[in-house]
Amino acid sequence: MTNKVLIADDEAPIVNLLRATLGEDRYHLLVARDGDEALAIARREKPDLVFLDILMPKVDGFKVCQALKADPATAHIRIVMLTALAQESDRQKATNVGADDYLTKPFSPTELLEKVEEILHGSA
């Protein structure tokens, strides 16, 4: 059974990199270009994991995370915040809104894969 992973980012190169890193053959990859779309897909598809960019059009990543975690139907979805923001306050804020992990751009694809394995299979 392949895990569903939602990539929510408005930057095409990042989406492309995540696609390349994760591999279309190993994961069922979904892509959202803004916050609204991310919420809609997450609610509809109930992915196992969401990579959530913070600075996104329409609804920012924090709010998307908060909404998903607040909804019992989507609260189980693992969320990794993915952002160029590196301040400690942002990391704290991510934790507060219920994010499971936090990755700072630029990130190493190897590291990201390890994190995904850990989150998806470590807990399963």
Added chain:
Amino acid sequence: MGDAGNEPKKPTLLSQRYVAIGAMLLVGVALSLVSFFLLRSWERDRAQGEFRERAAVRAAALGRAADRGIEVVASIRGLFDASIEVERHEFAAFTRSALAAHPEIEALEWIPRVPQKQISAYVAAARADGHDAFQITEQDPSGLLVPASNRPEYFPVFFVEPLKRNEVALGFDLGSDALRRRALEEARDTGKPTATAPVRIVQETEGQLSFLVFVPVYEKLKPLDSVEQRRWHLQGFAIGVFRVNELVEASFQGQRPGPMSLRFYDTTDRDNELLMYAFEPDSGPMSGLVTGEGRANPRSGSQWETVLAVGERRWALVFEPIGGSNGWVPWLPWAVLAAGFALIGVAGTYGYGLVSRTAQVEQLVVQRTEALEASNRKLRESESSTRAVLMSMTEGLAVFTQDGRVLWWNDAVAMLTGLPEREAVGRHIDDVMRMKAPDLENSEALSVLRGTLLEGVEAKDPLYITILRPERRELSVRVFHIDLGSGHVLPGVVIRDITGEREMDRRKDAFVSVASHELRTPMTAILGFTELLLKREVAPERRQAWLQEVYQESRRLTTIVDDLLNVSRIHSGKLQLRREQVSVAHVVEAVVGTFKPTTDQHQFIAAVSGDVPAVWADRDKVGQVLMNLLGNAIKYSPQGGKVSVAARHDPERRRVVVSVADEGIGIAPDDQQDLFTSFHRIRPPETDGIRGTGLGLYIVKALVELMQGEVWVESEPGKGSTFYFTLPTDYDEFGGGG
């Protein structure tokens, strides 16, 4: 102040004072003189009165002495009336005691009336009494005694006492001398004691004047009612001889008459007033020495005269004070005058000194006042300039009283609080805080501020307060205390409006944040794909695609770095502009040329007419502006869309207007405002996948404005946007802006 107004005033005031002193002195002099004259007059009157009183006493005493002498003479008549025959020794005995008591009486005599036929009998009787040489005599013109010539009757001196010094007078016929005879006949006719005019008597040895008083003696028991009867019955006369000097001295009763002279005159015959007696205190009495002398002229106006009736004669007594001073104290008024003048002198000197010193003091006061005013003026000037500076400071400055009332605050505080200074002064800080509390974001800051202000809580760091109305302002409030000494402390605040700084900080943070974000995205892609390429064995076409990603993101990184550098240069004002004549047509052609190879899905239309003049600008910067605008036009318009670049001349405003139009998504009116601010990227859904730094239009605007141009946009969502910018055609205008 009115220097000119004060000048004439001072001397007037001063001279008024001198006039006052002068007037006072004049009044003093007048008072002294009046006192002097009054006193002198009073003193004279007093002395005159005293003198007259003394003179009157003297005159009365003289009158009494004469009366007493005449009474003595009259008493002899009593002797003859009481006796049938008076013997010579009886007369001597009778007169002896009277003569002893009255030294002023030179002699008392009995003068019988002797008809010619009885002469021999009388001579015989006298000779029988022991006067062997007795005969009746008279004086010849030379004054010698000679036997009397024949007359019907004689009035010889028959008895005389004291005999010793008067013996020569025995037998002298008093009827032989006209002067004596006149008194004699008057006495006979009137029956009254009658005095002679002053006469030198025959027995006189000292040259004195005397007078005789005749008292008629008539036959006993005969009627004497008429002159005829008295003439007929006359028996003889009792006579008293008085020496004037002795009479006067007797009246003095041994006392000096005082500092006065006395003269008396026999004034019975008004045509022939005779000096009888003269007394001068210096030289003493000198009766008779001036016989027949007329009335002397008075030596002063202060003489006093009275008239005595003595033996049917009138004596005028003239008293005169000696030396013109009739016993008054002449130095007293002068002493008073001198004392008065001395006092006036002292008072005047003192007053003059006082006024002078007052004037000096006033002068000093005026000088000091002027100096004080000058220094006050300086202080005021300095104060008002300091105040002007403080009032117009951009930082808010407020000072409170110790109990927390507004002492003053400047315009900046007035602006922030909405309370002008004149309405704020005197208000308590709590009052002001209550008014402002609803306008604050965090009213707790106020209680902290209150604590530091009024309770002296030390606050090293400024307090931050945000006012929401009338517009949001962020304030840094620093409390200070002005120590005026002796526990008097005025609290104050310096309020700095840090809204701008905060905004700058926020922009900087945003810049850093966005820059970081914008840089990290391509970096993440580059690093990530590179890592994948290095670690994974992948199919060639996939590797090609990944490398393509790396290449594109590297180019993007370069663009971003360039933009950031430009923005940084613009921010710091370090952007250097060249000034050159630029042909807009050439630049448009060049820029469009660089874009054509990168996209074959867009249609470029460049329409720059030949009559567009050259502009004064920096060729490279104009190129950059066009690059950015064309880049945006391509980015936000669909494939196959038209991108038109045009330029036209606006001769009126001496501008060339360049426009870049696209047929893209357009921009909503709300978004157009913020379009040219830095890092503002509008991201409507249609812009998905369109990437930018948000710096492009910001840079366009900055560059165009540096070249003294304007930039604006006209757009309709869904139909496309047209960006315009202008450039000056005049060198002056370009250069004028720097």
